[in-house]
Amino acid sequence: MQLSIKIKLVPSQEQRKTLLKTIEAYNEACNFVSQVAFENKTASVVKIHRICYYDIRKKFNLSSQMAVRVVGKVADTYKIARSKKLNFKQPHKFSKHGAVIYDQRILSWKGLEKVSVLTLKGRQVIPIVLGEYQQTRLIYPRRGQVDLLYKNGNFYLIPVIDIPEPPEKKSKGFLGIDMGVAQLAVDNTGEVYSGKEVDKKRVKIDKLKSALQSKGSKSAKRHLKKLSGKESRFRRDINHCISKKIVEKCKRHSLSLAIENLAGIRQRATVRKTQRRQHSSWAFDQLRKFLEYKTKLAGIVLKTIDPHYTSQRCSNCGYIAKHNRKNQSSFVCKSCNFSVNADLNGATNIAYLATANLRIVAPTKGVTSHLVFS
Numbered sequence: 001m002q003l004s005i006k007i008k009l010v011p012s013q014e015q016r017k018t019l020l021k022t023i024e025a026y027n028e029a030c031n032f033v034s035q036v037a038f039e040n041k042t043a044s045v046v047k048i049h050r051i052c053y054y055d056i057r058k059k060f061n062l063s064s065q066m067a068v069r070v071v072g073k074v075a076d077t078y079k080i081a082r083s084k085k086l087n088f089k090q091p092h093k094f095s096k097h098g099a100v101i102y103d104q105r106i107l108s109w110k111g112l113e114k115v116s117v118l119t120l121k122g123r124q125v126i127p128i129v130l131g132e133y134q135q136t137r138l139i140y141p142r143r144g145q146v147d148l149l150y151k152n153g154n155f156y157l158i159p160v161i162d163i164p165e166p167p168e169k170k171s172k173g174f175l176g177i178d179m180g181v182a183q184l185a186v187d188n189t190g191e192v193y194s195g196k197e198v199d200k201k202r203v204k205i206d207k208l209k210s211a212l213q214s215k216g217s218k219s220a221k222r223h224l225k226k227l228s229g230k231e232s233r234f235r236r237d238i239n240h241c242i243s244k245k246i247v248e249k250c251k252r253h254s255l256s257l258a259i260e261n262l263a264g265i266r267q268r269a270t271v272r273k274t275q276r277r278q279h280s281s282w283a284f285d286q287l288r289k290f291l292e293y294k295t296k297l298a299g300i301v302l303k304t305i306d307p308h309y310t311s312q313r314c315s316n317c318g319y320i321a322k323h324n325r326k327n328q329s330s331f332v333c334k335s336c337n338f339s340v341n342a343d344l345n346g347a348t349n350i351a352y353l354a355t356a357n358l359r360i361v362a363p364t365k366g367v368t369s370h371l372v373f374s
């Protein structure tokens with residue numbers, strides 16, 4: 001499977017200046033080419049290249065391969081916009097410090113300590129720092145493009161690496177996960193993947209946000225932008241942490257993993273307003289994606305389940321009815337009186353459906369919801 005990793009560069013003072021100038025020249029060139037692509041209404045690499053390749057090299061002092069990468073980046077941007085049916089009303093503007101896209105001709109790795117990158121001042125050999133995680137990853141083949149990023153005063157490379165997938169492990173059953181209403185995630189053993197710090201931080205960020213939004217000044221807007229970056233980093237950390245815990249639990253107990261499929265998450269994302277706020281801001285899509293690649297890396301089977309009516313089924317007796325649910329957090333069965341936390345009930349049903357290869361179908365005239373093979 002393919003995975004991207006982030007590697008920090010440690011350039012000298014002189015190299016920093018050169019890298020920054022290179023990034024700026026590259027993006028200025030992108031903006032120049034963007035104008036051309038816009039005026040000629042084209043996203044074709046060949047056409048753009050024909051029109052402005054020599055101008056790029058002359059105007060921005062870029063090497064021939066760098067100029068090729070500029071054309072590639074702009075063409076890609078316009079192609080993606082087209083596929084999304086976005087119509088630019090003016091040329092797309094590339095930010096001053098946008099990513100520079102390198103390929104093997106202009107970037108080469110020198111063992112695990114250094115990298116050689118082409119700049120405005122020719123090739124520069126720059127030390128890199130690798131954490132333990134990156135070291136175990138960078139030994140795998142790297143191919144294709146590598147992005148050079150400049151963020152908060154630091155330079156990073158983002159290579160894509162090819163990691164071999166281990167064979168799928170045999171399992172004793174399924175760990176079911178309910179991506180919750182009240183909690184971020186709950187499994188069918190009742191373990192809750194959330195935390196008070198998460199809620200506290202969310203409340204704090206929300207308060208700050210609404211205060212800033214009501215101000216509306218320029219500096220408030222700047223703060224808001226910073227805050228949303230902070231929020232998304234925090235969310236990412238939490239999702240990494242939760243997915244790691246879940247996958248480790250599967251490994252420890254030789255279990256496969258069962259989660260809701262995307263339809264379920266979308267459906268849940270349109271529930272009541274108060275919950276919608278929680279759901280959208282906690283991006284279950286991201287947690288899902290993390291679970292997907294982490295199970296793959298660990299050789300754990302991941303099964304996705306149609307989650308419809310899993311919240312209405314009693315995990316004790318199997319009775320399915322809408323009114324089984326008392327409220328968002330508690331479940332009381334109208335048939336057997338079984339009472340349980342609603343998310344735990346959902347997770348138990350998800351594990352059960354995955355094991356038995358079943359799904360629940362909608363009620364139709366005269367027939368209540370019932371189980372069918374999926």
Ligand SMILES: [Zn+2]
Binds near residue numbers: 317
């Ligand atoms: Zn029951």
